[in-house]
Amino acid sequence: MHTSTLSSLSHRDRAVLRAVATGRCQIAAGAGAPLVIDGIGCCDQLVGPRLIKAGLIAAVARPGPARLTAAGHAVLTAA
Numbered sequence: 001m002h003t004s005t006l007s008s009l010s011h012r013d014r015a016v017l018r019a020v021a022t023g024r025c026q027i028a029a030g031a032g033a034p035l036v037i038d039g040i041g042c043c044d045q046l047v048g049p050r051l052i053k054a055g056l057i058a059a060v061a062r063p064g065p066a067r068l069t070a071a072g073h074a075v076l077t078a079a
Helices: 003-007 012-021 047-053 070-078
Strands: 026-027 033-035 057-059 062-067
Touching: 003 033, 012 026, 012 033, 012 057, 012 062, 012 070, 026 057, 047 057, 062 070
Parallel strands: none
Antiparallel strands: 026 033, 026 062, 057 062
């Protein structure tokens, strides 16, 4: 993770990271890695792929629970 990634995160990105950290997110099987939060599709269809590409979240299997990476944990503790 680069410093530019950390500074370019929106409030929504950070909220999604917090939801992932508490086990409330699933990565669905559809194209583009859509996120489901508390059983409801995330309104920002690009947040899942954006956070995966940044190396902040990952999934063991799709569909399956979203998990924070070490970089994702670091972003939350730095916030």
